[in-house]
Amino acid sequence: GQNIDQPTEMTATEGAIVQINCTYQTSGFNGLFWYQQHAGEAPTFLSYNVLDGLEEKGRFSSFLSRSKGYSYLLLKELQMKDSASYLCAVIDSNYQLIWGAGTKLIIKP
Amino acid sequence: NAGVTQTPKFRILKIGQSMTLQCTQDMNHNYMYWYRQDPGMGLKLIYYSVGAGITDKGEVPNGYNVSRSTTEDFPLRLELAAPSQTSVYFCASRPDSVGNEQFFGPGTRLTVL
Numbered sequence: 001g002q003n004i005d006q007p008t009e010m011t012a013t014e015g016a017i018v019q020i021n022c023t024y025q026t027s028g029f030n031g032l033f034w035y036q037q038h039a040g041e042a043p044t045f046l047s048y049n050v051l052d053g054l055e056e057k058g059r060f061s062s063f064l065s066r067s068k069g070y071s072y073l074l075l076k077e078l079q080m081k082d083s084a085s086y087l088c089a090v091i092d093s094n095y096q097l098i099w100g101a102g103t104k105l106i107i108k109p
Numbered sequence: 110n111a112g113v114t115q116t117p118k119f120r121i122l123k124i125g126q127s128m129t130l131q132c133t134q135d136m137n138h139n140y141m142y143w144y145r146q147d148p149g150m151g152l153k154l155i156y157y158s159v160g161a162g163i164t165d166k167g168e169v170p171n172g173y174n175v176s177r178s179t180t181e182d183f184p185l186r187l188e189l190a191a192p193s194q195t196s197v198y199f200c201a202s203r204p205d206s207v208g209n210e211q212f213f214g215p216g217t218r219l220t221v222l
Contacts (some may be wrong), residue, residue, distance in 0.1 A: 001176040002204075004151075008149075028209075031206055031207065031208050033210065041153070041215070042199055042213035042214060042215055042216055042217075043199075043213050044213070045210035045211075047214075048208050048210065050208060087151060087152070089152075091207060091208075095207055096154065096157075096167075097152075097154070097211070099151035099152040099153075101149070101150050102150075102151055106182050
């Protein structure tokens with residue numbers, strides 16, 4: 001079967017750094033997405049990785065290791081507005097997106 | 110561009126009723142998707158379409174039907190609503206290339222009582 005694992009919930013402090021991990025076991029791999037979803041809203045795109053390494057985009061960075069089936073999303077200089085769920089999704093061999101259950105990130109002042 | 114629009118935003122159905130969730134996109138995307146999201150869960154794919162006239166089942170198609178007569182519109186039909194269909198429904202679209210992000214509509218919150 002296909003499986004994507006993320007921690008259910010994480011808590012961090014405003015101004016700090018947090019790393020959200022995602023491990024995947026899928027039939028094939030054609031890329032990995034991170035989306036942000038605020039409560040009651042639709043997911044919005046954060047990043048896309050298809051090659052190994054780190055992609056940096058402002059305060060957010062995403063890392064991929066295809067050999068380990070592993071990715072992480074790194075959020076720096078946390079702000080209260082970063083409180084949201086973060087969804088990891090993998091494109092499988094049939095070019096379908098397989099979604100993780102998401103990690104709820106709680107930011108405390 | 111309005112992006113992806115969905116109607117209605119909220120709906121309460123009685124068991125056995127039917128309804129159509131509307132989805133329209135103005136970005137000329139060929140790929141369109143319907144997902145459901147249950148509380149605390151990820152997105153589950155119901156149906157998808159790779160272009161007008163072409164639809165295919167996703168992971169959880171039972172109890173739903175779709176059609177794609179135009180590039181812009183991708184309605185989702187619920188026949189004989191059941192409490193298990195209580196969920197938030199998201200429509201999404203994307204450009205053709207594999208690595209392109211999906212753009213989501215605001216969602217429809219459906220309760221079946």
